[in-house]
Amino acid sequence: MNKKLGLTALGATLAIGLTACGGGGAGSNESTATAAADDLTIGVSMPTQTSERWIADGNAVKSQLEKAGYKVELQYANDDIPTQGQQIDQMLTQGADLLIVAAIDGTALSSQLQAAADANVKVISYDRLIRETPNVDFYVSFDNFKVGVAQGTALLTGLGVLNADGSAGTKTGPFNIELFAGSLDDNNAGFFFDGAMSVLQPKIDDGTLVVKSGQTTIEQAATLRWAQETAQKRMEDLLTGSYSDGTKVDGVLSPYDGISRGIITALQGNGYTTPLPIVTGQDAEIASVKLINDGVQSSTIFKDTRALASQAVTAAEAFLKDQTPEANDTTTYNNGVKVVPSYLLPVETVYKADIQSKLIDSGYWTADEVAKGQADK
Numbered sequence: 001m002n003k004k005l006g007l008t009a010l011g012a013t014l015a016i017g018l019t020a021c022g023g024g025g026a027g028s029n030e031s032t033a034t035a036a037a038d039d040l041t042i043g044v045s046m047p048t049q050t051s052e053r054w055i056a057d058g059n060a061v062k063s064q065l066e067k068a069g070y071k072v073e074l075q076y077a078n079d080d081i082p083t084q085g086q087q088i089d090q091m092l093t094q095g096a097d098l099l100i101v102a103a104i105d106g107t108a109l110s111s112q113l114q115a116a117a118d119a120n121v122k123v124i125s126y127d128r129l130i131r132e133t134p135n136v137d138f139y140v141s142f143d144n145f146k147v148g149v150a151q152g153t154a155l156l157t158g159l160g161v162l163n164a165d166g167s168a169g170t171k172t173g174p175f176n177i178e179l180f181a182g183s184l185d186d187n188n189a190g191f192f193f194d195g196a197m198s199v200l201q202p203k204i205d206d207g208t209l210v211v212k213s214g215q216t217t218i219e220q221a222a223t224l225r226w227a228q229e230t231a232q233k234r235m236e237d238l239l240t241g242s243y244s245d246g247t248k249v250d251g252v253l254s255p256y257d258g259i260s261r262g263i264i265t266a267l268q269g270n271g272y273t274t275p276l277p278i279v280t281g282q283d284a285e286i287a288s289v290k291l292i293n294d295g296v297q298s299s300t301i302f303k304d305t306r307a308l309a310s311q312a313v314t315a316a317e318a319f320l321k322d323q324t325p326e327a328n329d330t331t332t333y334n335n336g337v338k339v340v341p342s343y344l345l346p347v348e349t350v351y352k353a354d355i356q357s358k359l360i361d362s363g364y365w366t367a368d369e370v371a372k373g374q375a376d377k
Helices: 053-067 081-093 110-118 145-159 187-205 228-240 255-269 286-294 304-320 352-362 367-372
Strands: 042-045 071-076 098-101 122-125 136-144 175-179 209-211 251-253 300-302 342-344 347-348
Touching: 042 053, 042 081, 042 304, 053 071, 053 304, 071 081, 081 098, 081 110, 098 304, 110 122, 122 304, 136 145, 136 304, 145 187, 145 251, 145 300, 175 187, 187 209, 228 255, 255 286, 286 300, 286 352, 286 367, 304 342, 347 352, 352 367
Parallel strands: 042 071, 042 098, 098 122, 122 136, 136 342, 175 209, 175 251
Antiparallel strands: 300 347
């Protein structure tokens, strides 16, 4: 999967420009600005290997940091909060000079981050905002509210309420839809849901869309740990509880491809056949890209992990040179203690017609991988 690593294609040029002398290392409170890159170690903490997206992120960050000359300690916590805390503790004990952290639970790392601050180790929050602590120095992510807007728009487009160019479509409904959200311990889940509802709520209010279950709050729609099995069970319960009268679901808002696959499995298990109800998604996971190509899933939101990794490396280099990373958002991401300076990247909606131009031509997936629904190792 080295095409996912984005070694050169999307990264900014990472000029090392550091003189070759020993760095102080974590806990010394000495500046790293004059240290050679190969004297510095960056700890990278990722949440899980159960999602191909996080495997790609971890590989991309590690590869690009190593290309820039740094030593890298990459750990996956398998969606276990204590494990992630222990791994970060170990990174600090072993002398990490900077941390890049994609948190499982955005509020569960306060003691580790206090230890990092005490050791003068900067912390970059990666894609999931770390909350309720002053000890997070920078945030790299995508524009998560716009991700939600794109998902809501994709649902309306799939139903024919909107055309692909955003103009009014020919279909007026009413359409039965159901809403799914991400895990409440992930700060991004709220941005995705709020962005989607900014598009969908007006259509619910005017009767174009009907949430037949009545479950319209993020608490009702949430999916713990973004788990496919949890989403499948909830969709099965919705079908049993709200659609046993013979009515049909026309569309489902899904915030993530794994959740989408759970929803699709539940629909198919309840007698729905192609064309299935419109189901959205996110992350352009290869299994879902195949489903989109086969006309099963309607769309996904493409967030290029190569570009995100590149931005994390750029921010890391700035901190290690005692500089301030460039932020393009200094107002949106309040973590409950402070507004964290952020760099947000754009996203793209992918329908079947976009797979070639947006995913294959860019080198993110190959045509063979799309056809198989599996990534080449």
